[in-house]
Amino acid sequence: MAAMALKRSRSFPLVLGAVVLVASIALIELMIRGGLINRFIVPLPSQIVMSFERIIVEEDVPARFWLTLREAFWATLLLIVFGIGGGALLHRIHTLRLATETWVAAMASAPTVLMYPLFLVIFGRSANTIIMMGFVAGLAPVILKTLEGLSSTRRVLINVGRSFKLTPAQLYWKILFPAALPTIFVGIKLGMIFALINIVGVEFLINFGGLGQLINELAERYDLPGTYAAICFVILVSVLFFMFIERVERWLIPGD
Amino acid sequence: MSVASLNRAHDGSAAVDPANAILVVDNITKRFETPDGVLTALDDVSLNVAPGEFLGVIGPSGCGKSTLFNVIGGLTDGYDGRVTVAGETVKGPHASIGMVFQEESTFPWRTVIDNVAFPLEVAGLAKAQRYEKARHFVNLVGLDGFERRYPAELSGGMRQRVSMARTLASEPKILLMDEPFASLDEQTRLLLGDKVLQIQQELKQTTLLITHNITEAVQLSDRILVMTYRPGKVKRIVDIDLPRPRTSEIVSSEAFGRYVAQIWSDLREEASQGMRDDETRTRQAGEKR
Numbered sequence: 001m002a003a004m005a006l007k008r009s010r011s012f013p014l015v016l017g018a019v020v021l022v023a024s025i026a027l028i029e030l031m032i033r034g035g036l037i038n039r040f041i042v043p044l045p046s047q048i049v050m051s052f053e054r055i056i057v058e059e060d061v062p063a064r065f066w067l068t069l070r071e072a073f074w075a076t077l078l079l080i081v082f083g084i085g086g087g088a089l090l091h092r093i094h095t096l097r098l099a100t101e102t103w104v105a106a107m108a109s110a111p112t113v114l115m116y117p118l119f120l121v122i123f124g125r126s127a128n129t130i131i132m133m134g135f136v137a138g139l140a141p142v143i144l145k146t147l148e149g150l151s152s153t154r155r156v157l158i159n160v161g162r163s164f165k166l167t168p169a170q171l172y173w174k175i176l177f178p179a180a181l182p183t184i185f186v187g188i189k190l191g192m193i194f195a196l197i198n199i200v201g202v203e204f205l206i207n208f209g210g211l212g213q214l215i216n217e218l219a220e221r222y223d224l225p226g227t228y229a230a231i232c233f234v235i236l237v238s239v240l241f242f243m244f245i246e247r248v249e250r251w252l253i254p255g256d
Numbered sequence: 257m258s259v260a261s262l263n264r265a266h267d268g269s270a271a272v273d274p275a276n277a278i279l280v281v282d283n284i285t286k287r288f289e290t291p292d293g294v295l296t297a298l299d300d301v302s303l304n305v306a307p308g309e310f311l312g313v314i315g316p317s318g319c320g321k322s323t324l325f326n327v328i329g330g331l332t333d334g335y336d337g338r339v340t341v342a343g344e345t346v347k348g349p350h351a352s353i354g355m356v357f358q359e360e361s362t363f364p365w366r367t368v369i370d371n372v373a374f375p376l377e378v379a380g381l382a383k384a385q386r387y388e389k390a391r392h393f394v395n396l397v398g399l400d401g402f403e404r405r406y407p408a409e410l411s412g413g414m415r416q417r418v419s420m421a422r423t424l425a426s427e428p429k430i431l432l433m434d435e436p437f438a439s440l441d442e443q444t445r446l447l448l449g450d451k452v453l454q455i456q457q458e459l460k461q462t463t464l465l466i467t468h469n470i471t472e473a474v475q476l477s478d479r480i481l482v483m484t485y486r487p488g489k490v491k492r493i494v495d496i497d498l499p500r501p502r503t504s505e506i507v508s509s510e511a512f513g514r515y516v517a518q519i520w521s522d523l524r525e526e527a528s529q530g531m532r533d534d535e536t537r538t539r540q541a542g543e544k545r
Contacts, residue, residue, distance in 0.1 A: 156359040159331055163355040164375045164426060174378070178365045255364045255406030 043224040048232065051225035059214055059226070061233060068199060068210030069237050071127055075134035075195040076188070076241065079142050083191060084184060086139070087146020088172075097147070108140035113201050120206065130202045130209055137198035138191030145187025149180025178253075185249045192241055200234050211237070277304035278462050279328070279430055284337035286323055297323040298335070299487035305430070308460045312477030312496075314467055314519065316527040318534075320488025321466045322358070325434040328464070329355045342429060354428030358435040362407040362418045368394060369403040371418050375426035393421040396455055413437075413444040417451065424455070431463045437472065446504040449475045453502055470523070471507060474498075474515045482519060485526040486533065492522060 025045045031037045032044050055061055090097040090104075116133060123129040153176050161175045203212020211234050218226040274280050286298040297320040305311050315321050326332040328339055330349040339346040341353060362371050372393050376386035394403055397417040407415050416436050423431060433452075437445040449472055456463050456476075467473050473480050474496055482491045496515060498506055506512050 154359070156357050156361045157363065159355070159357060160361050160363075160422075162331060162349050163329060163353070163423075164378050165349045165351060166378060170378060174374075175363070178363070181365070253365055255366065255408055 040224075043228055047225040048228045051223075051229045052232075055214070055218070055226045055229050059218070059230075061211075061214070061230070064210040064214050065233055065237065066210075067127070068203065068212070068234070069240070071130050071134065071199050071203075071210065072192070072196050072237060072241060074131045075138065075199060076192050076245075078131070078135040079138045079191045079195060080188060082135075083139055083142025083187065084146045086143040087184075087187075088150065090143065090147050091150040101144075101147070104140050104143050108144065112137045113198050113205075116202050116205055119202075125206060125208055127209060129206070130199050133202045134195035134199040138193075138195035141190035141194065142184075142187040145190070146180065146184050149183030149187075150176055152183065153179040181249075181253050185245070185253070189242070189245060192245065193238075196234075196238055196241070272304035272306045272309070274304050276306060278307045278342055279303075279305040279464070280338075280340045281324075281328060282338045282340070284324070284327055284335055284339065286320070286327060286332065286335040296487035298327070299489050301337075301483075301488060301490055303481055303490065303493070305462060305464060307462055310456055310463045310465070310476055310478045312465050312467060312473035312480040313483065314470065314473045314480055314523065315483030315488060315491075316485045316523060316530040317468060318530055319483045319485050319526065321468070321483065322434055324483075324488065325355070325432060325464075325466050328430075329353055329432055331355075351426070352429040354423035354426050354431050356416075356420050356423050356431065356433040356436045358438050360407075360412070360415055360419075360439070362415050362422075364407050367404050367406055368399060368410070368418050371407070372421045372425050374422055379426075390421075390425055393425045396424065396458070397421040398451060413440050413448055416440070416448065420452075420455075424459070424461070429462060431461050432466075433463065434466045435468065436465075438467075438469075445469070445472060446475070446507065450504050452476060457501055470516050470519050474512055474519065475502065475504060475507060480519060482522045483526075485530045491526070494519060494522075 028037070028042070029045045032039050032042060086104075090101065113133065115136075116129070119129045119133055123132055157175050157179055158171065161171045166174065200210075200212040200215070203209040204216045205212075207213050207216050211230055215227055215230045215234070218230055274282075281301060281303045284298050284301045285296065288295045288297055301320075301324060303311070313321055313324065323332065327335055328346070330339075330346045330353065333348070341350055344350075344352070346353070363374065366374065369387060369390050373386040373390035376389055381389070391400075391403065394400060397420055399414060399417055399421065402410065402414065407418065410418070420433075420436065437448050440448065452463075452465075453476060455461065463476075465473065465476055477496050480494045480496060482494065483489065484491045494515070498509070498511060498515070
């Protein structure tokens, strides 16, 4: 009875997720201690946990965390503005869509991170380079998903708008855009993932900025527990962003 | 009473004098370009609808019922002929015509009250005013208590009632419904028919119902326009002389059964033609492959 009540409770999935996570970590700890995983490649999870305090104090993690978070925020903001704007433009201008859609799709699979020297020349060795690299890497999915969302709006909803004599602008803001929002959010989440990977990657490559640079430095010192602890902070940035975007999504699409 | 004495068959639009009609559909012909050539969907269709009348339009699948709906609603152009509402020619979507569509058309991101208030929001009414008015139409379709719910939380029949309330909130002179209950089960369809009758009687709303369901057409209509299969023409117009106010209980009456049988005998030939055409097209498509 108690087990059934627990399964029905709202917090059950959260508790289950936490239990699975802790069990997986414990399993890895056991595998390393048992010699199944080489401890010179993967440090003990307990060592990683112990190194959190050290790297927070000695490596100034809060400032680095904040810098990476800020870079991710600005890149995401640019993605939202230019990605949704670009998608809407391609939806509006059919010829432009026909001319560029394939290129935009091709851009999604291009390893733009390799273009970092060009961005260094344009923006200098600064956070701007990192933000722009993140933005460019995540742009294509946002454009494509916005275009897909707008194009797949059900015909009947558009006809409802037309029957109420909506102006083109009203049709866009009151029907097309809200109908496309669930698909647009898929694009934003994908874009954000690409952006964050590139932000940390470029920080690592150019040895500048936040958590990526810290990972680089700790790896060069062969401080494995510290390196993995820093990676955990990158995951934390990603989780925080995801939670924030999901909150915004639930607020904007309440009936979904 | 025999069917012959109950029915008066008409050719075209003779039943209502155009001078007294609120809606005049005058010699509408609509053709579509298809890969197999030009398809005439509507051929010289004329009909007049009196104010407050409930006209059913029935025909087999593919007879151009929805094309007629789109022409009257101003969603389709490029046709011959003329549609006028209260003397004004329809040249696109018209404020006097409210449309309820066959497909589910509520806005999933809006609550019931916000869906119903949509045309009032577009018209620029203040929030308090439009909510007050919307609440009246929500009550009218029997959805009071569900105002803050989202469409995803409602059944198919309730969602169609939201669509109907939304259209009624725009206070159209003519309510145009294209098979609004087509996706619902028979019992729900009959009960929603009662609701439509109640609303129509309360508002004295001129209503055009496009359907392929004979029972629904006879239950609701003052007159029924029977269409031919491709090209869609007016085959005949049948006066439904059943007492009002009506409810779904009327379906069990003898006169109702006679009307259904009479209209089916008109439709049977057309529906058979439609089936034969479908089979021929499928066979030809198979041979081409």
